[in-house]
Amino acid sequence: MLKQIEGSHAMAEAIALCRPEVICAYPITPQTHIVEGLGELVKEGSLVDCEYINVESEFAALSVAIGASAAGARAYTATASQGLLFMAEAVYNASGLGLPIVMTLGNRAIGAPINIWNDHSDAMSMRDSGWLQLFAETNQEAVDLHIQAFRIAEELSMPVMVCVDGFILTHAMERIDIPDQTAVDAYLPPYDPVQVLDPASPISIGAMVGPEAFTEVRFLAHYKQMQALRLIPEFAGEFARQFGRNSGGLLRAYRTEDAELLVVAMGSICGTIKDTIDEMRDDGIRVGLVTIVSFRPFPVDALRNALAGAKDVVVIEKSVAVGMGGQLADNIGAAIRNLTRAPRLHSAVAGLGGRSITRASLHHLFRQAAVQPWEGTHFLDLNEKVVGREIHRKRKNRRSGPTAENILRQLAIATGLPAAE
Amino acid sequence: MSNPITTIAPEEAVQKLKYYQKGTFTVGNRLVAEADRSVQASRDRSNALTCGHRACQGCGEALGARYAIDAAMRATNNNLIAVNATGCLEVFTTPYPETSWQLPWLHSLFGNAAAVATGVAAAMRVKRRSDIRVVAQGGDGGTTDIGFQCLSGMFERNDDVLYICYDNEGYMNTGVQRSSATPPTARTATTAAVGPEPGNVFGTGKSVPRIAVAHNIPYVATATVADLHDLERKVTKAMSVRGARYIQIDVPCPLGWGAASHDTIRVARLAVECGFYPIFEAEHGRVTQVRKIRRQVPVIDYLKLQRRFAHLFKEGQEDPRVVRLQAICDANIAEYGLIDAVDEDE
Structure with a gap:
């Protein structure tokens, strides 16, 4: 059903359609409206068979979800920024235990200096935690990705983080199609855990593993993410057939045919980039966009195919690994390094702590990449x-x-x- | 379930006849006919924590955990799930592929056992299996320090979890470091027995049982491995109540305390009898019962069995700090009324 609705509330409705059984809520801007929305749905009785627990910290939020998931309940929580860091130990624990928890990350900068606005530093801080990380470009995709996330998580028995840009998506009012319950039920079967705490057949979960088996445990975690490279497009395809629209997948191409210059980015900035590309195409510049939806697992093969024909690749990302450069650019560099005719890679960091990324700045950046390439990491619109x-x-x-x-x-x-x- | 457990009502566990062991004022079993013996000596008593685990000889925590979880399983007809904080108990019971636990058991992190248990309890409620109960357990480090925030949150929400703290007064798993449950003057790896104020300093630390009582939760108790029937009774009582419950058990650590392995029970008993470790029960914010001291012993008797206090008795000289430790005992005795004005046994 089409609704004029705030992004966070649309996500709350989508999550409710997934019939979560335990929701752990702790406020942190800009994620808070999502758990508020869910709390209301539980209180008013439209989301039934669901325990909504107001916890005392993000560390507890994910810990409660860990307990619930290990005991066989579909568990959900949401966080952002400092909250993700505060629960970091539990983030690694949830993936290490193979628990299919779904968590929304309302992407926000990490302090100090304290900053509540959007960038991707929080998601990047947990990029190696073993969670799948899917980035939404629009609020419609945010809605759809949550439904797919539960399916992927439970199929793989691995947790999934749905990354949505704080404020830009979470607080935007727009027209969103909220699926109906029957369709979601048909797409998402009830949670049937691979292992569960049950007095009828007691097992011990969370044992210590020494050097004799730790490598194998980690290899299998990596192997699961490689399996996800197949599952994510498969479930996105199924979603498209059932709901009639394309959402999710590993990555998406926009006007990449015959492009000499390809831009790579994640999240809501892709809208502005597409507008810029349209204008540059009008000027006869052969430029296109590759939007990465799945950052973890990183779609190496799909990216190599998508970028192989280009002369230049500009990576724009809302995060910086201080002392190194952009993490996304680094990952893309690793993906294309063995191509026989690898494109030149240009790394730009933009939109940190919520700074607007304008079409004018993007025009300038894209044109520069071809004619006056820079070394290292370029900080877009830096006040020199x-x-x-x-x-x-x-x-x-x-x-x-x-x-x-x-x-x-x-x-x-x-x-x-x-x-x- | 694979391990049938004999159900013994707590009242049957109480002996009619009492024989006191010579010189210790402890009730013994040896002189009683086998049929009259209490649970402790029963041949078919259950084991939630089976043999083969890797605890040290004389480990108070292993003993306390076995009796506590056994009692909880009996009280719930085996419908019990345990959540374990990181620590000795976790490490010595699950050297995979072996596990000593005969009930579903989950270890997540050091500081989140209370929250994980909340999650398990929530899952049981939503699946309409509230007959399955949840116990969270950890050492004093995982409870009074790093797990304290999660513990307080669980208390405050009154989640249906029994949290059991095995209090051995320090971080024993990492090599005997000070925790907020370490008593004053005790030597640990991080409170060396050197300098003008050797060992742990006075005026630090906290009493989590008191703090638990302040949360007004339905049930709080302290217990000791020196009185296992009392421990079993308290666990059984805790499992008869819904909501957040807390039991803290004094479990001597031979390694960390520098006591002989065969003295674990003796040390635990002396901790109670000198007033150092008050044993009480509280319901909804009020102390309802205390375990009276049968015959008060001076704190020195407790201290002298443990090398962690050895610096208080160098070269036959008694350190003045012993008087301050005695004052702590006396204050406990006064606060909880541990000694009746007229002892009827005398």
């Missing part, structure tokens, strides 16, 4: 004046004070605002 002043000041004064506050002071000076000295 502010950075320069601060670097200069620090050279002069060793006791330089807190970085974030200094940057804000320099920004105030650079923009002509009165600043307290």
Whole structure:
């Protein structure tokens, strides 16, 4: 049914359609509206046979989900940013135990400095945790990905993180098609766990594993993710046949035919990139976009095929591995490094802490890649004046004070605002 | 289930005749006819935690866990799931592919046992299997320190979980470091017995049983491996109640305390008899029962059996800090009324 609805509430409705049995709620911006929506659905009685538990931290949220999932219940929680870091130990534990928990990540920057706005640093911090990570481009896809996520998670017995851009998606009101219960029930069978805590046949779960078997355990976790490379497109295909629209999959191509320059990105920024590409195509520039939906598992083969014909690849990502560069660019570099005619790779970090990524900046960036390629990581729209002043000041004064506050002071000076000295 | 467990009502566990062991004031079994013996000596008593595990000789925690979980299984007709925090109990019971547990058992992390247990209980409720009960268990480190936030959250929500803390007063699994349950002056790997204030310092640490009582949860109790019938009775009582429950058991650690393996029970008994470890029960925020001290012993008798307190008795000199430890015992005795004004046994 088509609805004019906030992204978070649409996701809450989609999650409710998946009949979760245990939901653990802890507030953190920008994810909070999702668990609020679910709480309301449980309280009013439209989501039945569901335990909604207000926990005392994100660490407890995922821990409660771990207990519920191990005991055979379909478990769900949501978090963002600092919350994901606070539950980090449980994130690795859930995947290590092979529990098919689904968690929404309302993508948000990680502090310090504290910042509530959108980027992908949180998701990147857990990229090697063993969870599958799927990135939604639109709120419609966010809705659809949650339904697919439960299916994938339970088929593989592995947890899935659905990554949705904070505010840009979570707080946007738009027209979204919410599937009906019958269709979701037909797509998503009831949870039938591979192992479960049952007094009728007691098993011990969570034993210690030493050097004699740890490598094999990790190999099998990797093997499961490789299986997911087959399952994700399969379930997306099934979803398309049943619900009549394409959502999910490993990656998507947009105007990539005959493209010399290919842009690679994840999440909601792909909308702006598509508009930019349309304008550049009008100018006769052969440019296209590859949208990565599945960051974990990383679709190496699919990417190699998609990028093989291009001369230049520009990777735009909302995260930076400080001291190295962009994680997505790094992963793509690894994927294409053995191509006989590998395209040149250009890495750009953009939209950190919620900074807007404009079409004007993208135009400039894409054109530059072909004519004036840069080395290393380019920080899009970096305020070089502010950075320069601060670097200069620090050279002069060793006791330089807190970085974030200094940057804000320099920004105030650079923009002509009165600043307290 | 594969292990049939004989059900013995707690009242049957209480002996009619009492024989006190010589010099210890402990009720013994040896002089009683076999038919009259209590559960402790029964040949077909159950084992939730079977033999073959790798606990140290004289481990108080292994003993406490076996009796506590056995009692909980009897009380629930074996419909029990255990969640275990990381620690000695977890490590020595599950050297996979072997496991000592005869009930469904889950280990997740060091600090989240209470929350994981909440999740298991929620799953049972939603699956309409509330007859299946949940026990969470951990050592004092996993309970009073790193697991404290999850524990308090579970209490506050009044989730249907019995949390059992096996209190051996330190991080024994990692090599005897101080926890917030380590008593003053005790030597640990991180509170060395050197300097002007050797061992753990006075004025630190916390009493989680007291804090549990302050949550107004339905049931809180302390217990000791020196009185296993009392422990069984408390676990049985805890399982007859719904909501959040907490039992903390004093479990001496021969390795960490520097006590002889054959002295585990003796040390635990002395901890109670000197007033160092008050044994009480509380319901809904009020203390309802205390275990009276039969014959008070000075704290020195308790301390001298343990090398972790050896620095208090160097070269025959008694450290003045012993007086402060005695004061703690006296304060416990006064606070909980552990000694009647007139002892009827005298």
